[in-house]
Amino acid sequence: MIIFQNVSKYYDFHTVLRNINISIQKGEMAFLTGPSGAGKSTLLKLMYMAEIPDEGNILIEDLDIGSMKMSQIPLLRRNIGVVFQDFKLIRNLNIFDNVALALRIRGVAEKETKALTSEALKKVNLRHLADSYPKSLSGGEQQRISIARAIVAEPLVLLADEPTGNLDPGTALDIIRLFRDLNSQGTTIMIATHNRELFRGTGKRVLKLDGGSLVGEELG
Amino acid sequence: MSYSFKVAFKSLYREKWINLLSIFTVGSSLLIITLTVFFLYNLELITGHLPERFSMMIYLKDNLAQEEVQNVLSTLRKRPDVAKLKYISKDEALKELKETLHDTNYILEGLDDNPLAASFEMRLKKDFVNAASAAKIAGEIKKMPGIDSVYYGEKIAEAINLLKRSVENISLIIFLTIALGVVFVTYSTVKILFYRRKEEIEILKLLGATGGFIRAPFLIEGGAIGLMGGVLGTIGAFAFYIAVTYRLSIVIPILKTLVFPPGLLIALPLTGIILGIIGSAIAIGRLRL
Numbered sequence: 001m002i003i004f005q006n007v008s009k010y011y012d013f014h015t016v017l018r019n020i021n022i023s024i025q026k027g028e029m030a031f032l033t034g035p036s037g038a039g040k041s042t043l044l045k046l047m048y049m050a051e052i053p054d055e056g057n058i059l060i061e062d063l064d065i066g067s068m069k070m071s072q073i074p075l076l077r078r079n080i081g082v083v084f085q086d087f088k089l090i091r092n093l094n095i096f097d098n099v100a101l102a103l104r105i106r107g108v109a110e111k112e113t114k115a116l117t118s119e120a121l122k123k124v125n126l127r128h129l130a131d132s133y134p135k136s137l138s139g140g141e142q143q144r145i146s147i148a149r150a151i152v153a154e155p156l157v158l159l160a161d162e163p164t165g166n167l168d169p170g171t172a173l174d175i176i177r178l179f180r181d182l183n184s185q186g187t188t189i190m191i192a193t194h195n196r197e198l199f200r201g202t203g204k205r206v207l208k209l210d211g212g213s214l215v216g217e218e219l220g
Numbered sequence: 221m222s223y224s225f226k227v228a229f230k231s232l233y234r235e236k237w238i239n240l241l242s243i244f245t246v247g248s249s250l251l252i253i254t255l256t257v258f259f260l261y262n263l264e265l266i267t268g269h270l271p272e273r274f275s276m277m278i279y280l281k282d283n284l285a286q287e288e289v290q291n292v293l294s295t296l297r298k299r300p301d302v303a304k305l306k307y308i309s310k311d312e313a314l315k316e317l318k319e320t321l322h323d324t325n326y327i328l329e330g331l332d333d334n335p336l337a338a339s340f341e342m343r344l345k346k347d348f349v350n351a352a353s354a355a356k357i358a359g360e361i362k363k364m365p366g367i368d369s370v371y372y373g374e375k376i377a378e379a380i381n382l383l384k385r386s387v388e389n390i391s392l393i394i395f396l397t398i399a400l401g402v403v404f405v406t407y408s409t410v411k412i413l414f415y416r417r418k419e420e421i422e423i424l425k426l427l428g429a430t431g432g433f434i435r436a437p438f439l440i441e442g443g444a445i446g447l448m449g450g451v452l453g454t455i456g457a458f459a460f461y462i463a464v465t466y467r468l469s470i471v472i473p474i475l476k477t478l479v480f481p482p483g484l485l486i487a488l489p490l491t492g493i494i495l496g497i498i499g500s501a502i503a504i505g506r507l508r509l
Binding site for chain 1: 222223230234420423424425426427428429430433508
């Protein structure tokens with residue numbers, strides 16, 4: 001469950017998000033859309049506390065972000081899988097270790113880590129690249145690795161920031177299919193995208209953001 | 221934990237030049253500490269035997285009756301500070317003097333009476349061999365009946381203590397200075413490595429890593445630099461010891477008696493690890509998650 005109550009965020013004197021009220025039910029899959037600079041990425045960042053709201057409250061799976069102690073931040077982030085727009089892969093680690101990192105951080109046993117990592121790489125069709133390093137991969141491949149890392153630990157909430165930005169239409173639809181599978185298993189998912197093709201015909205809720213304000217809602 | 225070790229050792233290899241430089245700096249610093257300990261240890265061995273040789277001469281008044289000498293002896297024996305007592309009669313004293321003078325003992329010819337006094341040679345227990353205790357003991361004995369005078373090497377007692385104290389203090393200053401230097405070297409190295417991996421650390425934070433998870437590889441790396449520096453320092457110190465005892469002792473034989481403190485083989489690498497970890501911990505500081 002994700003709840004935003006009157007959330008605002010400012011950078012210096014510039015309003016990035018204004019009075020946002022959202023309620024995403026547990027196990028729901030929703031899209032966040034809007035033009036570049038609408039505040040989609042900032043809204044996602046507030047959920048994993050890469051940014052702190054200036055006003056309002058945010059609740060993620062019963063965790064009140066506003067009253068959260070510094071020491072609780074890792075716990076929150078371990079419950080959330082994030083597909084970053086810029087992938088955020090570690091250059092010095094090979095693909096396998098990059099994906100496995102999400103499990104190692106959670107203290108999962110090494111044997112289980114290996115099995116789950118292989119499984120996640122298989123889901124994004126990149127098991128054959130396990131020993132490669134990020135710099136030798138294309139943008140699309142790096143994006144899929146980032147997706148594998150976000151889903152490997154089966155988080156309660158999955159946030160994806162333009163997860164198909166570097167993918168061809170066919171692979172993009174495969175990824176959306178993968179997200180829908182995860183959603184059907186109970187994962188709450190929020191995808192920020194400006195690509196209308198991704199949510200068209202999904203029947204999922206689409207939240208429209210423009211100029212930092214929530215301007216509408218429709219079904220995809 | 222195995223992941224932390226893997227990351228630490230990968231970084232040790234990847235950043236081998238800066239790490240090697242740190243290891244050599246830590247190694248040479250610890251070598252100086254070792255040589256100080258080595259010097260102190262051997263000085264302790266030498267000065268440790270000096271108190272055993274320190275004695276106090278108690279001269280008796282002339283013509284004391286046998287009974288009076290016995291009284292002095294039994295009073296002295298009861299003292300808690302006495303380790304050993306030896307009675308030297310007038311005749312024995314003269315005999316010793318003649319033996320000492322050897323070829324020039326003719327100067328004693330013509331003496332009708334033995335001018336030397338009977339005495340006790342008294343050795344003090346190790347803890348009482350210092351200027352203050354020796355002066356107090358001498359003063360007390362001097363007041364006893366039948367005692368003419370007490371002689372002891374005040375300067376020697378003072379010198380032994382002063383030498384030991386000075387060496388201990390200097391060694392402590394050297395140890396603390398060098399230890400601080402080692403901490404600073406590992407601090408600087410880990411700080412550089414930390415900044416080089418800033419991006420990686422930011423990613424780890426976003427993935428939910430705890431402070432401990434992020435810190436562990438750096439602490440291991442700092443500890444490993446300290447350990448390798450310690451091992452290097454030990455090898456250097458041992459090479460120095462071999463060179464001194466086997467090579468230099470041909471010219472200066474007394475050096476053959478030097479002893480290599482065996483505890484250093486473990487203590488030095490351990491010191492390296494501890495100082496390395498301290499340096500790393502300071503370098504990382506508090507992490508903002």
